[in-house]
Amino acid sequence: MISRNQALALDAxxxxxxxxxxxxxxxxxxxxxxxxxxxxxxxxPIYLQEIIQKQWGEDLIKSWxxxxxxxxxxxxxxxxxxxxxxxxxxxxxxxxTSVNLFKxxxxxxxxxxxxxxxxxxxxxxxxxxxxxxxxxxxxxxxYQLKIVEREMLIESIDHSVALVMVTEVNYLTGHRHNLxxxxxxxxxxxxxxxxxxxxxxxxxxxxxxxxxxDLAVGCGYKYLNGGPGAxxxxxxxxxxxxxxxxxxxxxxxxxxxxxxxxxxxxAFGMNRHLCGTPPILSLAAxxxxxxxxxxxxxxxxxxxxxxxxxxxxxxxxxxxPELVLATPRDPERRGSQVSFHHSHGYAVMQALIAxxxxxxxxxxxxxxxxxxxxxxxxxxxxDAADQLCEILxxxxxxxxxxxxxxxxx
Ligand SMILES: Cc1ncc(COP(=O)(O)O)c(C=O)c1O
Numbered sequence: 001m002i003s004r005n006q007a008l009a010l011d012a013x014x015x016x017x018x019x020x021x022x023x024x025x026x027x028x029x030x031x032x033x034x035x036x037x038x039x040x041x042x043x044x045p046i047y048l049q050e051i052i053q054k055q056w057g058e059d060l061i062k063s064w065x066x067x068x069x070x071x072x073x074x075x076x077x078x079x080x081x082x083x084x085x086x087x088x089x090x091x092x093x094x095x096x097t098s099v100n101l102f103k104x105x106x107x108x109x110x111x112x113x114x115x116x117x118x119x120x121x122x123x124x125x126x127x128x129x130x131x132x133x134x135x136x137x138x139x140x141x142x143y144q145l146k147i148v149e150r151e152m153l154i155e156s157i158d159h160s161v162a163l164v165m166v167t168e169v170n171y172l173t174g175h176r177h178n179l180x181x182x183x184x185x186x187x188x189x190x191x192x193x194x195x196x197x198x199x200x201x202x203x204x205x206x207x208x209x210x211x212x213x214d215l216a217v218g219c220g221y222k223y224l225n226g227g228p229g230a231x232x233x234x235x236x237x238x239x240x241x242x243x244x245x246x247x248x249x250x251x252x253x254x255x256x257x258x259x260x261x262x263x264x265x266x267a268f269g270m271n272r273h274l275c276g277t278p279p280i281l282s283l284a285a286x287x288x289x290x291x292x293x294x295x296x297x298x299x300x301x302x303x304x305x306x307x308x309x310x311x312x313x314x315x316x317x318x319x320x321p322e323l324v325l326a327t328p329r330d331p332e333r334r335g336s337q338v339s340f341h342h343s344h345g346y347a348v349m350q351a352l353i354a355x356x357x358x359x360x361x362x363x364x365x366x367x368x369x370x371x372x373x374x375x376x377x378x379x380x381x382x383d384a385a386d387q388l389c390e391i392l393x394x395x396x397x398x399x400x401x402x403x404x405x406x407x408x409x
Contacts, residue, residue: 001314001315001318002311002314002382004379004382004383004386007311007377007378007379007381007382008378008379010307010378011377011378011379014304014377014378015297015300016296016300016301016304016373016374017377019292019295019296019374019375020374020375020377021042022041022042022043022292022374022375023039023040023041023042023225023374023375024039024040024041024042025039025375028356029356029357029358030356030357030358030376030380030383030384031358031372031375031376031380032357032358032359032369032370032371032376032380032381032384033358033359033360033370034222034223034225034370034371034372034375034376035199035203035222035223035336035337035368035370035371035372036222036360036370037221037222037228038202038221038222038223038224038225038226038227038289038372039225039372039375040225040227041225041288041289041292043288043291043292044227044285044288044289047284047285047287047288048281048284048285051280051281051284052281055067055069056280056281063280069278069280070278072093072278072280072283072284072287073092073093073094073231073274073278073283074092074093074270074271076093076283076286076287076290077091077092077093077233077270078091079287079290079291079294080093080201080218080224080233080290081235082294083201083202083206083224083290083293083294083298084197084201084206084207084208084216084218084235085205085206085207085208085209085210085211086208086209086216086235087209087238089238089269089270090208090209090235090236090237090238090241090270091233091234091235091270092233092234092270092271092273092274093220093231093232093233093278093283093286094231094232094233094234094273094274094275094278095231095232095275095276096219096229096231096232097127097196097198097217097218097219097232098127098130098131099232099248099275100217100232100233100234100273101127101128101131101132101194101196101217102131102134102135102248103234103246103247103248103273104194104215104217104234104236105118105131105132105135105163105165105194106135106245106247106248107236107244107245107246107247108162108163108192108194108214108215109135109139109143109162109163110245111162111192111240111243111244112162112163112190112191112192115159115160115161115162115190115191116142116143116144116160116162117143117144117145117146117160117161117162118132118136118143118144118145118146118161118162118163118165119146119148119153119156119157119161119163119164119165119191120132120145120146120147120148120164120165120166121147121148121149121150121153121166122147122148122149122150123150123170123171123172123173124147124165124166124167124170124196125167125171125196125198128165128167128196129145129147132145132165133145146161150170150175150177153166153182153185154181154182154185157185157186157188157189157191158189159189159190161186161189161191162191162192163191163192163193163194163215164182164185164186164191164192164193164194165193165194165196166182166193166194166195166196167195167196167197167198167199168195168196168197168199168200168206168335169198169199169200169203169334169335169336169337170199170335171198171199171362172326172339172362172366172368173326173327173328173339173366174199174326174327174328174334174335174336174337174338174339174368175327175328175333175334175335176200176328176332176333176334176335177195179193179195179211179213180210180211180212183211183212183213183214184212187212192214192215192240193213193214193215194214194215194216194217195208195213195215195216195217196216196217196218197216197217197218198217198218198219198222199222199223199335199336199337200218200223200335200336201218201223201224202222202223202224202225202293202301203222203223203301203302203305203335203336203371203372203373204298204301204302204305204335204336205298205299205302208235208237209237212237213235213237214236214237214240215234215235215236215237215240216234216235217232217233217234217235218232218233219232219233220232220233220282220286220289222370223293223336223372224286224289224290224293225288225289225292225293225374226282226285226286226288226289226290227282227285227286227289229282230282230285230286230289231278231279231282231283231286234270234273236270236273241269241270242269245266246266246272246273248273248275249264249266249272250274250275250276251276252274252275252276252277252278253266253267253271253272253273253274253275254266254267254272255267255268255272292374293374296374300373301373301374304373305336305371305373306331306334307378308371308373308376308378308381309327309331309334309336309337309338309371310331311378311381311382311385312338312369312371312381312384312385313325313327313329313338315381315382315385315386315389316338316340316385316388316389319385319386319389320388320389320392320393322342322392323340323341323342323367323388323392324340324341324342325338325339325340326339326340326341326366327339327340336370336371336372336373337368337369337370337371338368338369338371339362339366339367339368339369340366340367341365341366342365342367343365344397344398345361345365345366345367346361346402346403346405346409347397347398347402347403348367348388348391348392348397348402349361349367349409350397350401350402350403351391351396351397351399351402352367352384352387352388352391354401354402355387355391357383357384357387357388359384360409361409362409363409369384
C-alpha cells in the first residue's frame with residue numbers, strides 16, 4: 001500500500017508520462033476502460049478533418065491513387081506488425097475481428113483436411129466461439145468445436161485437433177496464456193494455433209514469430225486507440241500464406257481486381273484476405289492511434305501496466321475485502337486489466353461511473369478495470385481504488401438509479 005503522495009511521486013518519474021498529453025481526456029474523469037474503447041488521440045480529429053476536406057472533398061475518387069488509399073490496409077498492417085512481432089507482409093487490416101476469425105478458421109480447417117476438431121477454452125470471448133459454431137454449421141456433421149477449461153487445453157490437444165483457438169488475455173479475468181507453451185503443444189500434435197490479440201496488442205510486447213504462432217486476429221479500438229468500431233487485422237505466418245485459401249473471396253482480394261473478370265483468382269499473400277473496400281476514414285483514425293503506440297517502448301508499457309495493476313490490487317484488497325480478485329496476482333500470468341467479482345457488480349460499476357471513474361461490467365458478476373499506460377497515471381489508480389472502496393463502504397451502489405441495466409454494459 002502506498003499513499004496518494006507516493007502515487008504522485010511515481011507519476012513524476014514515469015518514463016511514459018508525456019504520452020498522456022497526446023490524448024483528449026475529459027477533466028475529472030478517470031478512464032479505466034481503454035481495454036474496451038481507447039481514448040481519443042489529439043491528432044485524430046485534425047488528421048480526419050484533413051482527409052475529409054482535402055482528400056475526400058477536393059481530390060475525390062482520385063485519392064485512391066493520389067493518396068494511396070488503396071494500399072492503406074497494407075501500410076497500416078505493417079505498423080501493427082511491428083507491435084505484434086510479425087513480418088510486415090504477415091498482417092493486413094480488414095473487416096472486424098469476428099469476420100477475420102471466420103476467414104482464419106475456415107482456412108485452417110482446409111489446411112488440416114483429415115482433422116475435424118477446433119479446440120478452444122470455456123471463457124474465450126463469445127464471438128470467437130460463435131464464429132466457429134457458425135462455420136461448423138456450414139460444414140459436414142462430423143466437425144466439432146470442443147470447448148474445455150483453460151487448464152485442460154494442453155492435454156486435450158490430440159491428432160483430431162486441426163486448430164487450437166485462444167485469446168491471449170482473457171476478457172473477463174485478464175488471465176494471460178503462455179503462447180510459447182501452447183504453440184509447442186499444438187505443433188507437437190500437428191495442429192495449428194490461432195490467437196486473438198484483442199486484449200494484448202498495444203498493452204504489452206507480443207511476439208508472434210518468436211512464439212511460432214500460425215494465425216492471429218485483433219481489433220483496433222482497444223489499446224491501439226483507433227476509435228469506435230475501428231477496423232481489425234489478421235495475421236498469417238509467412239510459411240502458411242501460399243496455401244491459405246480465402247473463402248470470403250471478395251473482389252479486392254482478387255489478383256487483379258480492376259480486370260473485373262468473372263472468376264476469382266486469389267491475390268498474393270495477405271492481399272487475398274481483404275474482401276471489400278477498405279473504410280478509409282476509420283483507417284486514418286487507426287493510423288493516428290498506432291503512431292502513438294509506435295513512439296512508445298513496449299517494455300516500458302508492460303512494466304507500467306503491471307505496476308498499475310499491482311497498485312490497484314493492493315489498494316482494493318487492503319480497503320474493500322468484500323471484492324474477490326478474479327485476476328491472477330502473478331504479473332507473468334496477467335494482461336493489462338484487473339477484475340473483481342461482486343454479486344452486485346453492475347450496480348457497483350454504475351455508482352462508480354456516476355462518480356467519474358469509468359470501468360465496465362461483464363456478466364455474471366465481474367467489474368473490470370483496464371490500464372492504458374500511455375494515459376493512465378498512478379494517481380488515477382490510487383483515486384479509483386479509493387472511490388471504489390468508498391462506494392462499497394457506504395453501499396452507494398444500492399440506490400435505485402444504479403440497478404437499471406443499459407444495453408451496453
Ligand atoms: C477477445 C475479443 N475478441 C473479439 C472482440 C470483438 O470482436 P469485433 O471487433 O468483431 O466486435 C472482443 C471485443 O471486446 C474481444 O474482447
